[in-house]
Amino acid sequence: MPAKKVPLSKAQLEKIIEKYSTPFHIYDEEAIRNNARKLISTFSWAPVFREFFAVKANPNPYILKILKEEGFGTDCSSLPELILSEKAGLSGENIMFSSNDTPAREYKKARQLDAIINIDDISHIPFLEKHTGLPELLCFRYNPGPLRDGNAIIGKPEEAKYGSTREQLFEAYRTVRDRGVKRFGLHTMIASNELDPHYFVDTAKMLFDLVIEISKSLDIRFDFINIGGGVGIPYKPEQEPVDLNIISYGIRKAYDTTIRAHGLHPLSLYMETGRMITGPFGYLVTSVLHKKDTYKKYIGLDACMANLMRPAVYGAYHHITVMGKEDDPPDHIYDVTGSLCENNDKFAIDRKLPEIDIGDTLVIHDTGAHGHAMGFNYNGKLRSAELLLKTDGEVELIRRAETVDDYFTTLDFSRL
Ligand SMILES: Cc1ncc(COP(=O)(O)O)c(C=O)c1O
Numbered sequence: 220m221p222a223k224k225v226p227l228s229k230a231q232l233e234k235i236i237e238k239y240s241t242p243f244h245i246y247d248e249e250a251i252r253n254n255a256r257k258l259i260s261t262f263s264w265a266p267v268f269r270e271f272f273a274v275k276a277n278p279n280p281y282i283l284k285i286l287k288e289e290g291f292g293t294d295c296s297s298l299p300e301l302i303l304s305e306k307a308g309l310s311g312e313n314i315m316f317s318s319n320d321t322p323a324r325e326y327k328k329a330r331q332l333d334a335i336i337n338i339d340d341i342s343h344i345p346f347l348e349k350h351t352g353l354p355e356l357l358c359f360r361y362n363p364g365p366l367r368d369g370n371a372i373i374g375k376p377e378e379a380k381y382g383s384t385r386e387q388l389f390e391a392y393r394t395v396r397d398r399g400v401k402r403f404g405l406h407t408m409i410a411s412n413e414l415d416p417h418y419f420v421d422t423a424k425m426l427f428d429l430v431i432e433i434s435k436s437l438d439i440r441f442d443f444i445n446i447g448g449g450v451g452i453p454y455k456p457e458q459e460p461v462d463l464n465i466i467s468y469g470i471r472k473a474y475d476t477t478i479r480a481h482g483l484h485p486l487s488l489y490m491e492t493g494r495m496i497t498g499p500f501g502y503l504v505t506s507v508l509h510k511k512d513t514y515k516k517y518i519g520l521d522a523c524m525a526n527l528m529r530p531a532v533y534g535a536y537h538h539i540t541v542m543g544k545e546d547d548p549p550d551h552i553y554d555v556t557g558s559l560c561e562n563n564d565k566f567a568i569d570r571k572l573p574e575i576d577i578g579d580t581l582v583i584h585d586t587g588a589h590g591h592a593m594g595f596n597y598n599g600k601l602r603s604a605e606l607l608l609k610t611d612g613e614v615e616l617i618r619r620a621e622t623v624d625d626y627f628t629t630l631d632f633s634r635l
Pocket residue numbers: 273275276294317408411412447448449450491492493494495588
């Protein structure tokens with residue numbers, strides 16, 4: 220079973236905690252860079268391969284800048300995410316704007332940045348045309364509905380609010396072709412935290428087949444397909460990471476037998492994963508405030524579900540390391556909780572851990588994606604700081620912790 224390791228010793232972490240109090244998320248820059256390089260090299264056979272990091276997974280501009288330096292673009296779905304990408308130095312076709320139910324101001328910002336616009340629904344064509352005019356390049360999001368099995372987490376495609384039907388796609392590309400659009404892309408996103416590499420091969424095959432059909436039927440040429448995000452990560456110690464070589468090999472084979480065979484080479488291959496890129500390289504560091512012994516044994520932390528809501532909302536497993544007790548026997552059973560007034564504010568339920576004492580430092584693993592990003596302020600809880608463990612071993616504060624004044628900033632107490 221691969222052990223889950225923290226990239227810092229207890230002593231190193233204690234020094235960091237002296238300067239930045241817990242809780243905080245810390246991201247491992249070197250591991251993120253190595254992971255980004257691995258992804259790009261795995262797909263080096265593709266005419267053009269590009270990963271558009273899903274900003275929603277970790278909307279910190281310092282992380283986006285690191286990924287930009289590694290050759291990634293960004294995938295945005297809101298105005299602030301577009302602005303974050305701009306601040307990180309991204310523009311043009313390095314940004315993909317995959318929104319839904321989109322306000323006009325968001326399309327305007329995306330057009331101002333010359334981002335690739337990925338249209339969710341056919342009714343957005345006249346909406347976009349009215350507010351910004353149509354760009355030279357347009358992409359549409361496909362929802363295969365009953366033609367494709369649902370991924371366990373995201374559910375059945377036909378139940379999803381996203382994307383257009385197969386029939387609508389033909390109409391959409393015909394409409395924009397007749398209105399002067401010259402370049403085309405095809406996108407889908409139908410999986411979440413999927414650990415089966417073959418799922419992504421099948422997704423690429425589905426898009427390749429559709430590209431062939433639409434190209435032939437409408438006499439247009441596609442620049443790219445985007446197979447979306449959703450590549451899973453091994454949250455549990457007994458799980459294995461997705462083998463990217465299987466995805467790459469399978470897609471390459473399909474590319475040769477479909478796209479090349481139909482004279483549609485070159486076609487760029489895009490992905491927009493988030494979780495797989497930063498998820499395993501983020502850690503929520505938190506201290507034990509209280510121990511409670513009633514019908515169960517509780518460990519009370521200074522972090523709560525406002526800092527990481529996946530366990531509470533999805534029942535998701537996040538591994539926990541008790542610093543300095545890595546080799547102690549896990550012979551105690553605890554519920555590890557936060558202080559929010561919701562009984563699901565638990566990072567772990569009935570978890571076997573070594574004996575925990577007040578003051579111990581706990582590290583909650585795999586918080587680098589959809590972790591801090593999903594934070595919220597319910598119950599007057601404040602979001603934590605984000606730190607970067609840099610490649611030279613130094614630690615940089617890349618987002619300060621929220622203060623009570625931040626929480627009150629939208630209130631005007633003077634009129635009470
Ligand atoms: C359109 C879109 N692209 C990409 C992603 C990233 O997914 P993941 O972080 O699971 O790779 C999401 C996640 O919700 C999404 O909605």
